Structure formats: structure tokens, C-alpha cells
Amino acid sequence: MIENKHKEIARWAMEFALKNGCNASRVSVVTGQNNSIEYRNTQLDKLQQSSENKLFIEFFVNGRYGSFSTNRIEKAELEMSIKNGIASTRFLAEDIFRQLPHSDRYYKATKDDDLDLFDASYYDYTIDQKLDLARATVEEVYQTDSRIVSVMASFDDGCGSEYFVASNGFEGESRDSAFSLTAEVALKTESDARPESYWYDSRVYFSDLQKSGIAKKALGRAIRKIGQKKIKSGRYTMLLDNTVSLRLFAPLVSAMYGSALQQKSSFLINRLGQQVVSDKLTVIDDPHIHRAFGSRWFDGEGVATKRQTIINKGVLDMYFIDTYHSLKMNTEPTISSPSVISAELGTRNFTELLQSLNKGIWITGFNGGNTNSTTGDFSFGIEGYLVENGVATQPVSEMNITGNMLQLWQNLMEIGCDPRDNSSWRFPSMVFDDINFSGL
């Protein structure tokens, strides 16, 4: 938790940097605490507790830019490190675009601002409570099925806080907590393979966390994998599960960053205002949702966040442009990165989407793969189920999907109404037409 001593050291470090050659400086101090409990089969497997502090300082020295971070937050050592950092920065080439944001763009705190991101009861939950929860999760399924060889449940919690100051007048503070409960189940079947799966929940508040049914869900998902095999290569309709749908949206987001655009390693260069994907897709960044992971009043530069449309009916509405890249590209800055992004929802739930599928592949997981950030070409390993006449008939694995990101999103046919709300990226199940699957 940020205390006065952390604020004092942050302000002191900034002033010290300014006195020793910086024209401008920005400092953040982060503190955090984490607990992790893993329970496997019949016993506690791992108990881990930690707390940490970190100071990050940026130097703006006559148009030159450097940074330094450390967990050694003692003045005597910091003095030396800051002086060394400034001296090193002087050796660099001048980069006139390295500047702090204009102070008008900074977030200005008001007393009513509370995104409810910290569970005030965080310190009240005991190790025994957490251990009981992990044990009870394992016991939901352990020895309920002769095929089970391993059940592992982990309970993790953490809280963090940050104090952030910049020499042209920004001061901000944030604090959050997170609790998660995860179960992993592995089975032994007639073959050597051990089908395995997981399920989890994760929340800002302990009271909101799903505390039962996690291991049962993981077991069900593992059992459904038994008999996985690859099927014939071809072009199939693809139903993308809501647990993994963000994986295919991530390359689009990466291509919207100023750094990728300026370095010509983005497949969305010069596409602002153009129809780039299906008109069925609208994506919003809404940074001020209460009790939501990713919510925040300001970004990594202190710039105030706001609700913005990223893609509007398939039209690219914004890039993520920070101060540096806005100056370098001679364009207006937006925000350095998205906060809580979600797709505008359709009307049908997952079951209805599944039942509407005559023949296709329902993807429940990805296995490796990558996207060429410059061209948008991608290829990913997948697992899931063959769907015939609205029913999942065969678990599939060891297959790839391959294509181009823009073409893939042009082929979006329908968006479901079932996003998981325990992540900062909230995407529902989605259906895509004519996707290339490689198998047999």
C-alpha cells in the first residue's frame, strides 16, 4: 500500500533528477503484495507470500531520454543511480519528440472518483480461509472419476498501488486488488495422452468470486476432450468460444499502436476512418466501469482516460497514440493503450449459435501460432469440436487455422451475447465464415 514515505521518495527522486540535469522527469512508485496457495490431490503443494516495491524514473535531458527502475528504494543508492542514469542519457542522440504530455491532458482527481477497484476487506481473509477454498475446490471432483490422475486448485490474491508524479504538474494514485480461483484436471485414458483442462474465476472483490463449481467445470471440459483427433483439412465455419475470442482480436489492437504504425510494422497503416473489418463489429474502450479489471482514470503517461469507440460498424475509429508518437507522426494524441474493451453484443447466446451451425468447428483453445504484425498473416494451432447439425460430435486437436487478420474479421458473421466479465477484454462467442483449417 502506498504510504507517505513512498510519496516522499517519489517526489524527492523527481526533484533530485531535476536538480542534476533533467529538464523534466516522471516518477512512479509501485507497491504490491501477493499470496498464492496450490492444493494438489490430497495435500497443500505450495504456499507463497511476497511483497515488493519498485521505483521507476524517466529522465528528459536536453531532448534526450532515458529511464531507470529499481527495487532498492534508499536515498543514498538512488542518488548514485539517478546521477548515473542522467549521465548515460547524455550520451544518447537528441530526440526532440520525447516530451511529457501537455498538462491540459492530465487526469485531475476529484473527491468523488472511485472506481471501486480495491476490496477494503483484502487483509481480513486468512490463510486458512484461502486454503479451505483451494482444498474444497479439489474435493469437488477428486476421486469422483476413475480417470482422474491429478486435480490442482490454486487460490491467488494480490493488491497493488501506485503513486505517480510528473514534473509538469501531474500527481495521481491508484490502488487495486484481485482474487482468483483456478482448477486444473488431468485424466488418464486408454492411450498415453492425458487430456487436461482448466477453469477459473477472477474478481476485484473476494465476495464476487465464484467459489464452487470451478473444478467440476474443469473436469467436464477435460472429459469432453477424450478422443481428440484431427479431421480433414478444409474451409469450415468457425465458432469461437468466448474464453478464447480475445486471442484473435489482440493482433488488431497491436496494429493500432503508434509505435507499430510509425515503425511501419502494422497492417493498419493509413486505414483510419476506413472499413477494415465486418460491419457487424463495433468495439468500445470504456475505462470507467466499476469493479472491472483494467478500469483506470489515467494511462501510463497520466493522461485522462475516456470512453471511446475503437471500431464502429467495421470502420477503424482510432489508433492508440501516445505523446511521443503523436509528435513524431505529427498527429493528434489519443491514449497510450486501451483500458477495458468490449464488443457490442448480438442477441443470441452460445447455445443458440452452436445450434445454428450446420457444419463447422467450435474452437475452445489455441495452441501456439503467431501473427505477422506487418502483413496481418496468421497461423494458429487449435483445439475444439467438430459441429454437425448444431451438435458437437467430435473433439478435434492438432489442427491449424491460417489466413489474414483483416480477411478473418471481414468474415465475421455473428456476435454472441455472452462475454466473460472477469477480464479487461470482454468478447463474446463469435461465428466466422469460410476459415481455412489444416488437418488430415
Added chain:
Amino acid sequence: MRDIGNSTAIQNMLHHFKVSTDDLQKVISEALSKGGDYADLFFEHTFSNNISLRDGEVNRASSNIDYGVGIRVVIGDQTGYAYVENTRLDDMLRAARTAAGIANMPKEQNPINVTPLTFNNYYKIRKEWPDVSVEDKKRFVQQLNDRVFDLDRRVVKASVSLTDSTSYVLFFNSQGVLSSDYRPMGILAVSCTMEQNGSLESGYASRAYRKGFEFLTLHLIETLAHEAVAQTSLMFEAIKPKGGEMPVVMGAGGSGILLHEAIGHAFEADFNRKNVSIFSDQLGKQVCNPHINVVDDGTVENARGAINVDDEGVAGQKTYIVKDGVLESYLHDRISARHYGVQSTGNGRRQSFRYTPLPRMRVTYMESGNVPEEDMIKSVEYGVYVDNFTNGQVQIGAGDFTFFVKSGYLIEKGKLTQPIKDINIIGNGPQALADITMVGNNLKIDEGAWTCGKDGQSVPVGQGLPSVLVSKLTVGGE
């Protein structure tokens, strides 16, 4: 020359962390006070620096310092862990009591006989990174950028990054083992984007070693510049093949990713101890062609994955995973070694003092066979040749592994023809191992900046392979 692997080195490291062997014994005693049967302390002080170039100028520098000690208590297979970010005795004792919470049977501790560990030094260096100024490093970064632009007029962007790190490590455990290590690392990477007829393509090249400043040479600059430009040029000509099952010739070097993903992880003993690996019941069994030997080796001099001593005080060593086609050994840390009643293979590694050690690979490679690469290519009617990769992954239980191919070639009627790019290849570990039908005579250890992720921890690794023919893998494509 710095002392490494001897008593003087240990004394120097005790001094570095401002602790005495008495302090270490007190902390271990506290860690075992609730009945743990093993405890260890891992001290680490890491300095890392990066300078980078964009748009023709070296215009960004960053540095980081990380310092602390991790305290682990083990009882049976169970682990208690805590760390502190200083080495004050009171704080270490407090963390030791936290880690001790894994056990609950208070018992008296007997004094420990301290036994300094001696070992070979596999990363001798000439000039330590802390002695090198930004100015000295900067010229190599600039030269690499300039060479990339010199080599091809189509280059429109280049970025270069130089990262160095130096870790001071001290280890002590309840068996009295006391060791220290000094771990350097240098990574130089370049990426470039080229434009041709309105199309853009990018390429990347890197090298990473446990070396000092001597790592930076004009030869290295020349090699990386040519590699990045050649790779990017190839991308303009490349297509995606028609996907499906087909023979794959894995070119020597980076193709070691096949071993790392297809079998390496599944041989890490924690997965087998927990009975969740597809290789859990295979120890001592024939798993592939009897001409195949697979090694995980911490003793490859100056390699990114080399370790003088692992993070549990076990000396660096070379371990045969597969010998003559038989599954010879899992990769062990101390916990799994005790579980299986064998010696640790020195694979107990961790990302930093913030993490518990786990069985991790070091430099994983297959020994050379006797088939010339051209004979493999000649034997394939239709398939692919691949030799340039970005990333891979494996599902331990199912055994399904993948790796992403940045570039390669189609093989048609025994000849390399059209370049290919950006495809994923997927297979099943035991099956792929059994499907290796030819092993080349050209083992090459790849020297790229490979990093392996597991349980949220990243560690530097290496990999290598002679060219091999896998008779059947599923290749992504259109």
C-alpha cells in the same frame, strides 16, 4: 580475472550481499523451525541495461536493478516460499517464518556443516558489462543499423536493441551446500522493414550469449545485418503452402525448437512426478529411432542456456534425455530427484529470487547422425523445409506441440522450390519423435535469444538440431 566456482568467489559474494555464514545458518534454522525437511536461500542482485535505436539514432536507454533473497522450505513434495527485497537479518528471518508455514511440526535444528561448492566456469568473459559505458556500446548499435540500410535500398525502417545483464548469485541450503555464481548476458537484436511495390515485409535476427563486451564484434554486426535483410527479402517471394499433413525437413540449428516443444517440456520431471505428462510412464522405454540421442546441456561454453551451477546449488552438467532411442532420464530439480530417488540433473532454475525453482531446460539438442541434408530433401516428393522460427508451445498432457515458422521452402520432387512464410506447424510429441526417420550429420546449436516460459517464469535457453526428416506433421496453410 574474476574468481568463479571456488571459495574465494563465495567469500566475495557473501561480502557483496553483506551476510555471513552465521546469518545464513540462522535463517535456515528459522526456516526449518516448524518441521520442514529441507530449506534453501537464493540471493540475487541483477543489473540490466538496454540501449535502442529507432529511425537512425540511438535515442533510448533504460536500466534496472533487482535485489533480494528467496527463502524456500520443502516438506516432502510441498513447498513454502517467501522473499524479501533486502538482506537484513531481521527481514530474512521474518520471511523464513512465512515460508516455514508449509510445515507444522516444530523441531530442533542441528548445526549445519558448510560445504563450499566448486565447479567449472562455462562463461569466462574478458570485459564485464558494468565496466562498459553507453558510449562504447552505442557505436555497435549504430553500425548495425547503418549496415542494414547499406545492404538493401528497399529498407525503410530498422530498429536495433542491445541488452546486457549481470547477476550476482549466492546460494545456501540446509544440507550445507554453499555456492555462488556471476552470470553475464548480452543480447543484440535487429529488425528491419522493407518496401517493395507498395508491400511491406519485416525480418528479425538476434544473438545472445553469456559473454561480456567482447560479444560485440564487427563480424557479429555483419552477420546480423545480412541475416535480417536476407530474411526480409525472402518474405516478398514467399507464399503460404497448401496446408495438411506432409513430410517436414527441419534445417539444422533453430529447428531445435522441435525438441524443446515436442519432448523437452514433457521430460521435465515435475510434470511426470505429478503424472500429467504424456511421457509419465515411458522412462526406460524405446521412444524413437535407436540412432537418436537427445541431450540437455548446461555446459555449452558461453551459450545463453549455459549454467555453471543451477539455482539449487547443483553444478552444471550434461544430461542425456534420450540415449540410443531410449528415454534415459527426466530433467530433475531437487524435489523431483528425491521423489524418483535419483540425483538432481542440475535443472532447478528460476526466473529470479521472486520465484521457486522448477525443472527447466538449458541447451537442448540432438546429437548428429550420418545423413547429409540433401539426401533428406531428395527423399521428399512434396513437403516443406523449415529453418526459421519465432515461437512454440506444447500441451503437456495431450502432447500436442506447435511452432511458428517465419520462413522456409516448399519441397517438390526432391528439390527446394518456392519460399514459404508465416505458418504454424503442429504435431504430437511422442508421434513426432517416432516419426523422425533421418538424422543429419550437421548439428548446429542456434545462438538466437531464446527464452522459455513456464508457470509464469521466463529463463534463457538454447536449442540445436542437426537437420532431421519428420515423416509427417500438420502444416498450416491455405
